Amino acid sequence: MAISEHIEEFHGLPVFDFPGAEGTELPAPESVAWRVQVEYDGGSDFAAVWASFLAAVPVERVRALVIGPWWEDEYELVEPVIAALTGSADRLGGLRALFLGEVTFEECEISWLQLADVTPLLESFPALEELVVRGASADYDGKGGLALRALRHENLRALRFEAGGLPVAVVRAVGESDFPALESLELWLGVDEYGGDAGVADLAPVLSGERLPALRRLGLENSALQDELAAAVAGSAVVRQLESVSLALGTLTDTGAEALLGLTHLRRLDLHHHYLTEGMQQRLRDTLGAAGVELDLSDQEKPDDDWRYVANGE
Template sequence: MDHTEFNDRVSNLSEGTYAGLPIAFAPEKDDDEELPAAGEAAWRLSVETYDAEESFEEQFTRFTAKVDTTAVKAIIIGSWEDAYEDGSSTIVRLLTDNAGRFPALRSLFLGAMEGEECEISWIQQSDVTPLLEAFPLLERLEVRGGSGLELRPVRHGNLRILRFESGGLPAGVVRAVGGCDLPALEYLELWLGVEQYGGDATVADLAGILSGERLPALRHLGLQDSEIQDEIAAAVAAAPIVARLESLSLSMGSLTDTGAEALLSGQPLTHLGRLDLHHHYLSDVLVERVRKALPEAEIDLSDQEDIRNDWRYVAVSE
């Protein structure tokens, strides 16, 4: 799988597709409109975050009654009532308790809320490990929101894409990802965020990931949105997993010339098809050096921030 295919597979939900399928909304109460075939859509289930007129469980029950769940391939979980206060454990329970009704489910996004519904660092999550345990054929899991998020090391033989979007990813989750046996995983993306919003991972917490021992199929690694992006770049420069990658992202964080120097001084990166460093604090000199060092690669150095600014911020925090 090359880097262009990776980009296609993690396309923005705002484009109206997910996992290669058009997004369809779960049927509403008293809605008799004809529904698309269950296996030809990515189904979005969502209720109002504030002053919800019905509970998520009520919508889920109606969805399972009106849609042939045995054919459903992709589910997007949007808002649940009071998501800024109540965690996702009810949603996780509903899905896992009904796992037998979704034998074709391959893609799942938990917490796909926009800022006006609930800011990313306000989203209250929970332990998502049961989703991996209940759906052994799942190929894609994406989670938005780091508050209350938990993960335990597990073995999952079919997962190919794993993404955590957050303004602060707990260190325990980062360590757990590195402790999971994921022999089929090809794409891993972590938004590490800032300590203010729970992003307390250190470079040491990335050791399991950077060794690559439990990620033999990994081809894309994204360690992004970090306030310690320079330290991460230095660790990546010597990480065993890098030699196997086709694309690498250290974007969205506070990367400076120091981190870029470390990256360029480490192991060769000329095998990469894509390097994403967008939203950075590199000088023009280092921008040019990065481009010259990887003349054959697709490089994203957009969103060059003002290096004269002493306050360096990540792209996504609150």
């Protein structure tokens, strides 16, 4: 299930591609989520595109930004983008939401996106409420790679990392951070082949809920460890405060689903892209569905012999 389409809405706002078609009147800055990107073979770089954006839009009123491809033809590290954003922080006082790396597979496979330390984004934007980061890889020389340092952020309400392989250091940093306002946390853990080296034990601080008092939605997704994660979530301290759980996009089987049958207090349980038998799906409907839990059991997959795959790897 490669990511094939761009988002049309972000942070409750429609996405507008800057600068828009020729002759298009720019919308009110606060009325859209601005998608800023470098066009393929367009003869420009991100610094020039960003300078044009700053000159054309009253950015003090911008509430949401979506950053698409930041390279012209050859993939490159995202560091110049982070530097441009943090360097403009004094002008972006109204920014509340940021999506870094909103890229489809035709533009770049998720595990080829060359990321860097995203901590400066949270440090530079203390009023930020939503952060989404797609990708995790280093460059071809091994430089960069997705990183996060433990920190405290008072206003972040939603945090999502999408990766074919999420580094264990990032998972641990999330667990060591203080996010008192965080309501939604989604981690695409991925697989070993693409750097997803976190184990269930590395999620212990998240599953304790001690630093996440406001958390209501938890997604531990896109993992080859989905059965183990299901058991860990079901037996965790944090699950009691959750309204929604997602264990989607991974390799969940009947073994993992068995542990979820007791979560009748949830409002929603998302398991789409799974390897559940028809019998287990019916048990979930009879137990959880009958208790009022909204279930997503779509995208049933069939194993190829004993091989099961996550939805977003390469």
